[in-house]
Amino acid sequence: MAGKPVIEIAFDTPRLEEKLLAKAVAAKGAELRLTNIKQNVFTLQKTSLDVCLVRCVSLYSAIHTAALREGAGVRSINSSESIFLAGDKVLTVSRLRSANLPIPRTAVGLNTRAAEKALEKVGLPAVDKPPIGSWGRLIALVRDIDDFKLVAEHREMLPSSYMKTHIIQEYIDLPNRDIRTIVIGEEVVGAIYRYRSSNDWRTNVALGGEPVQAFLNDELVEISLRAAKAVKGDVVSIDVFETTDGSYLVNEVNGVPEFKGLMKATGVNVPEKIIDYVIASTRR
Numbered sequence: 001m002a003g004k005p006v007i008e009i010a011f012d013t014p015r016l017e018e019k020l021l022a023k024a025v026a027a028k029g030a031e032l033r034l035t036n037i038k039q040n041v042f043t044l045q046k047t048s049l050d051v052c053l054v055r056c057v058s059l060y061s062a063i064h065t066a067a068l069r070e071g072a073g074v075r076s077i078n079s080s081e082s083i084f085l086a087g088d089k090v091l092t093v094s095r096l097r098s099a100n101l102p103i104p105r106t107a108v109g110l111n112t113r114a115a116e117k118a119l120e121k122v123g124l125p126a127v128d129k130p131p132i133g134s135w136g137r138l139i140a141l142v143r144d145i146d147d148f149k150l151v152a153e154h155r156e157m158l159p160s161s162y163m164k165t166h167i168i169q170e171y172i173d174l175p176n177r178d179i180r181t182i183v184i185g186e187e188v189v190g191a192i193y194r195y196r197s198s199n200d201w202r203t204n205v206a207l208g209g210e211p212v213q214a215f216l217n218d219e220l221v222e223i224s225l226r227a228a229k230a231v232k233g234d235v236v237s238i239d240v241f242e243t244t245d246g247s248y249l250v251n252e253v254n255g256v257p258e259f260k261g262l263m264k265a266t267g268v269n270v271p272e273k274i275i276d277y278v279i280a281s282t283r284r
């Protein structure tokens with residue numbers, strides 16, 4: 001590659017994260033291409049781009065953008081495969097398990113009847129999740145069979161067939177918080193606790209969860225790097241649960257990670273670190 005690296009930030013809904021990433025590209029002296037994927041035509045022809053940083057909120061827009069750039073010979077971060085693996089919780093837990101990472105006890109039913117059996121296996125209380133979703137949406141706490149029936153009835157009404165799949169997990173009695181780490185390449189750049197707000201059982205920042213800096217111990221670093229590898233992620237965030245006996249469980253991996261909460265709580269300049277990594281990847 002001669003001259004300045006050309007970095008594309010592909011987005012559908014620009015958030016604070018995308019704005020900070022764009023600023024970081026300019027600050028590093030790289031050439032910035034901002035692509036609103038809602039208006040862009042992907043031709044699969046050779047382009048002058050070196051790397052596409054995929055920042056789409058919509059999972060399928062993210063996967064398709066990454067794949068189309070890869071098809072045109074452009075490195076995508078994350079790769080389409082990685083966004084796919086991290087974006088579907090069935091695929092993620094399967095990869096995490098095959099990499100021998102500890103996860104909450106999980107049973108999956110691909111329709112309501114099978115899901116009811118999965119619930120019997122896991123026991124109550126349980127958590128019922130659809131394969132795709134974020135910000136805690138459609139994640140249900142199932143305290144009894146009536147809760148499950150209601151969740152199943154609502155899922156039956158959703159048009160997508162994959163939404164009829166239920167991921168049933170043991171309910172982990174979290175200490176009012178979970179842990180979120182961010183991995184960039186081979187480095188875990190920071191960790192936060194997300195304390196749940198008093199009016200929700202989930203810890204998502206989008207639901208009022210409060211980010212507070214967490215200490216990154218060796219075990220958390222190791223588990224985070226292994227989880228990122230399990231889904232082939234370059235830039236990912238990892239959700240980790242602490243159990244009452246003091247061990248860690250990996251909950252999920254996000255392939256288009258939000259990081260404003262972590263930035264605020266830790267002071268780590270995440271966008272700068274991401275762009276440093278993206279630029280370094282153009283030299284490899």
Ligand SMILES: Nc1ncnc2c1ncn2[C@@H]1O[C@H](COP(=O)(O)OP(=O)(O)O)[C@@H](O)[C@H]1O
Nearest residue numbers: 104127133134135136137169170171172202203
């Ligand atoms: N097995 C579980 N036990 C206890 N709490 C859970 C469990 N699974 C999810 N949660 C809570 O729900 C939140 C959202 O679940 P998650 O699987 O991370 O989905 P999302 O992709 O919507 O963030 C988690 O951050 C956590 O607070």
Ligand SMILES: [Mg+2]
Nearest residue numbers: 135136239252
């Ligand atoms: Mg989550």
